Amino acid sequence: MLSFILKRLLSSIPVIFMVVLITFILVRLAPGGPFSDERKVPPIVLENLNKRYHLDDPVYVQFFDYIGNVLQGDFGPSFKYANRSVSEIIYSGLPITVELGLYALLVAIVIGITSGVIAALRPNTWQDYVPMSFSMLGICLPSFVLGPLLILIFGIWVQWLPVSGWGDAPFDKVLPSFTLGAAYAAYMARLSRGGMLDVMSQDYIRTARAKGLPNWLVVVRHGLNSGLAPVVTFAGPAAAGLLSGSFVVESVFQIPGMGRFYLQAAFNRDYTMILGTTIVFSVLIVLFNLLADILMVWMNPRLRHARN
Amino acid sequence: MQEIEQGSSLTHDAYLRLKKNKLAMLSLYLLSALLILAVLTPWIAPYSYEQQDLELGASPPAVAHWFGTDVLGRDQLTRVLYGSRISLAVGLVATFVALCIGVLYGAIAGFVGGRVDQVMMRLVDVLYALPFAIFIILLTVVFGRSILLLFLAIGAVEWLTMARIIRGQVLSLKQQEFIQAATAMGQTRWQILRKHLIPNAIGPIVIYTTLTIPSVILLESFLSFLGLGIQPPQSSWGSLISYGVETMEEYPWLLVIPGLTLSLTLFSLNFLGDGLRDALDPRTSKD
Numbered sequence: 001m002l003s004f005i006l007k008r009l010l011s012s013i014p015v016i017f018m019v020v021l022i023t024f025i026l027v028r029l030a031p032g033g034p035f036s037d038e039r040k041v042p043p044i045v046l047e048n049l050n051k052r053y054h055l056d057d058p059v060y061v062q063f064f065d066y067i068g069n070v071l072q073g074d075f076g077p078s079f080k081y082a083n084r085s086v087s088e089i090i091y092s093g094l095p096i097t098v099e100l101g102l103y104a105l106l107v108a109i110v111i112g113i114t115s116g117v118i119a120a121l122r123p124n125t126w127q128d129y130v131p132m133s134f135s136m137l138g139i140c141l142p143s144f145v146l147g148p149l150l151i152l153i154f155g156i157w158v159q160w161l162p163v164s165g166w167g168d169a170p171f172d173k174v175l176p177s178f179t180l181g182a183a184y185a186a187y188m189a190r191l192s193r194g195g196m197l198d199v200m201s202q203d204y205i206r207t208a209r210a211k212g213l214p215n216w217l218v219v220v221r222h223g224l225n226s227g228l229a230p231v232v233t234f235a236g237p238a239a240a241g242l243l244s245g246s247f248v249v250e251s252v253f254q255i256p257g258m259g260r261f262y263l264q265a266a267f268n269r270d271y272t273m274i275l276g277t278t279i280v281f282s283v284l285i286v287l288f289n290l291l292a293d294i295l296m297v298w299m300n301p302r303l304r305h306a307r308n
Numbered sequence: 309m310q311e312i313e314q315g316s317s318l319t320h321d322a323y324l325r326l327k328k329n330k331l332a333m334l335s336l337y338l339l340s341a342l343l344i345l346a347v348l349t350p351w352i353a354p355y356s357y358e359q360q361d362l363e364l365g366a367s368p369p370a371v372a373h374w375f376g377t378d379v380l381g382r383d384q385l386t387r388v389l390y391g392s393r394i395s396l397a398v399g400l401v402a403t404f405v406a407l408c409i410g411v412l413y414g415a416i417a418g419f420v421g422g423r424v425d426q427v428m429m430r431l432v433d434v435l436y437a438l439p440f441a442i443f444i445i446l447l448t449v450v451f452g453r454s455i456l457l458l459f460l461a462i463g464a465v466e467w468l469t470m471a472r473i474i475r476g477q478v479l480s481l482k483q484q485e486f487i488q489a490a491t492a493m494g495q496t497r498w499q500i501l502r503k504h505l506i507p508n509a510i511g512p513i514v515i516y517t518t519l520t521i522p523s524v525i526l527l528e529s530f531l532s533f534l535g536l537g538i539q540p541p542q543s544s545w546g547s548l549i550s551y552g553v554e555t556m557e558e559y560p561w562l563l564v565i566p567g568l569t570l571s572l573t574l575f576s577l578n579f580l581g582d583g584l585r586d587a588l589d590p591r592t593s594k595d
Contacts, residue, residue: 015434022443026450140575142526144533144546145567148553156557244441247534252553262442263534266449274446281442 005294012286019282020070020275024063027271066275075276080268086276089261094280096166097257100176100249101242107181108238112188113231119189120196120227121219131189138186143245147179147252164254176253180245184238188231196227225299232296239288243281325587332583335576342573346392355383357390358541366559376561378551387548388566394544395570398458399525405463406524407517410470411506417471418478419501429475432468440465441530448536458537462527466520473516477509511588518581522574529570545570 050056054065069076075086115131122128141149154175155163162172199205200223208218246259254260258277265273326332345352354374361381369376375384417428447461481487482505490500506513529546531537538544543551545566552563 018434023446026446029450136575136578140571140578141567142529142570142574144530144549144553145563145571148549148556148563149567152556152560152563247441247445248530251534262445263536266445266536269449274449278442278446 001297004297008290008293012290015286016279016283019286020067020279021063023275023278023282024066027275028059070276070279075279076272078270078273080265080270080273086272089273090258090276090280093256093258093261096255097243097246097250097259098284100166100173100180100246100255100257101239103173103177104181104184104242104245105238107177108184108188111181112185113192113228115185116189116192116231117196117219117224117227120193120200123197128193132193135186135189138182138189141182143179143183144248144252146182147175147249150175150179151252166253166255166257172253176249176255179252180242180249183245184242187234187238191230191234192228195230196223199223199227229296229300232292232299235295236285236289236292239292240285243284322587326583329583329586331579332587335579335583338572338576339580342392343396345389346396349389349393353383353386353389355386357386359383359386366555366562368559368561375565376559378562379555379559384562384565387543388545388569391543391545391548391566392569392573394455394538394542395525395528395546395573398455398462398528398544399521401459402462402466402524402528403517403520405459406466406470406520407513409463410467411474411509411513413467414471414474415478415501415506415509418475419482419497419505421479421482425475429472432471435468441527444527444531445534445536448531453536453539455538455542458528458531462524466524466527470513470516470520473512474509477512478505481505481508515581515585515588518577518584522577522581525570525577526574 047056054062057065066076073087075090078084078086078089081089112135115135119128119131151163154161161175162169163175165172166176167173200219205218205222208222209215213221243259246257247263248259249255250257250259251263258280261273262277262281264270265277326336359382361377364377364381366379366381367373367377369384373383373385375388377383378387413428413432417425444461444465447457451457487500487504490504495503525545528537528544529549532544532546533550535547535550538547540547548566549563549570552559552566556563
């Protein structure tokens with residue numbers, strides 16, 4: 001197990017390196033520097049600016065300088081916000097995005113798995129049809145439609161919940177978490193339903209029943225473990241989706257997280273900011289994939305032996 | 309001739325199975341109607357795309373304007389129709405790009421096998437780990453925001469799953485006897501790939517293509533909603549939704565109507581994809 005984890009950890013290093021390299025090259029390919037638009041800057045000032053931000057060094061020197069700095073947690077100065085470093089902005093935004101993502105994941109797991117398992121235990125009854133129709137709805141209502149609709153209904157018409165902000169009002173985290181989590185709850189419901197349906201028709205479940213185990217114990221002790229395997233496989237991509245979904249949710253609900261800073265950086269052509277946020281997002285996604293892999297191997301002993 | 313006859317009868321079987329699935333057929337009709345409307349838009353749209361009625365301003369749905377008008381007095385039905393042209397075009401073209409790359413890549417990897425296969429699939433694994441929404445945003449920053457780039461960028465990130473599926477198909481087909489027979493008859497590898505392997509993998513290709521279109525449309529709307537996709541004066545469903553959000557408090561129909569149109573389209577495409585999977589590949593039923 002440990003050697004598997006180590007191996008996977010090592011193999012994610014080249015992935016992250018490639019992300020950094022590709023991002024760096026792409027950003028350098030971009031036409032127009034960060035100082036080239038808006039007002040005209042006198043040539044001498046431009047030269048000084050380039051010097052201050054080391055833009056006059058050869059590109060490969062810049063690249064390795066940058067890698068070195070990033071390894072020390074320094075993402076360089078922001079090109080647009082003269083007084084703030086990228087690291088500062090990331091440190092202020094990242095906890096919020098991660099918190100939002102975790103709440104959304106919680107929503108997805110609790111609602112998704114519960115309704116999926118219930119549907120699988122009573123197939124082709126209303127307990128199956130109702131949650132499955134909702135899950136289809138959840139998949140087809142993108143977050144940028146669902147979020148505004150929820151704001152319209154719960155924030156403006158019935159006024160039960162606050163519509164924007166993060167941590168200012170007691171319940172302002174409810175709508176964003178639900179908006180972000182809904183689609184994943186829907187996927188998880190379908191996946192756990194499929195997985196549970198497969199498992200519950202297996203012989204060993206019948207054996208467990210035959211030896212007189214109460215139904216809920218059969219489900220909890222014997223069914224869930226392998227029935228939820230497809231959900232675990234989905235956890236990695238889900239985490240990636242949750243992070244990029246945060247772009248929409250953060251801008252709809254005006255939450256000062258990483259997603260919003262990333263978008264601003266994209267609009268402003270703030271090179272260092274784009275580089276920094278892309279790297280942080282990628283590392284997070286690679287780590288989540290890793291976690292999902294480990295969890296999968298841990299839950300399924302057969303895989304454990306195959307990999308060792 | 310015989311081959312063709314047999315092929316059509318298999319397709320006919322699949323069609324009969326599909327016909328039994330009412331939801332999938334309903335989706336098919338809805339999508340066909342939408343496609344026809346989108347193609348005919350310039351001739352059937354009730355107003356011209358640029359026409360404004362500033363005195364009218366935003367008005368709720370009425371007889372003169374079925375879907376109401378936006379703040380500039382533009383007919384919302386016309387805007388949704390023109391938007392559907394762009395959304396569907398992006399969906400189809402980008403999926404086609406993804407299809408070409410994915411099928412070719414997967415088929416070659418599966419067919420050549422060995423170390424080439426390992427390297428090619430390892431690359432796919434690596435690409436899977438990358439945050440794509442972020443990369444497309446990055447591409448729009450680097451190359452400017454154009455519709456052509458949108459086609460290519462979305463197509464270039466959506467081919468991975470297709471490549472995996474085709475590779476799996478080709479790997480399992482490769483073992484079968486008719487491929488051996490073809491080799492024995494002296495066909496070249498390229499001929500075998502083109503004439504035997506890809507046509508036999510057509511079922512999964514069709515199914516997965518239908519399921520790729522909605523995710524491509526969703527991705528385009530996502531980008532347009534954020535302001536990074538389709539740029540004014542053109543507008544897709546995503547950008548209409550984003551305009552709708554700005555004024556949803558006063559004029560909710562400007563958000564609800566394009567939102568519903570988009571959701572209904574995604575709904576239909578997903579149902580049709582599921583139905584096609586059941587019809588073309590009865591072994592793997594839905595759940």
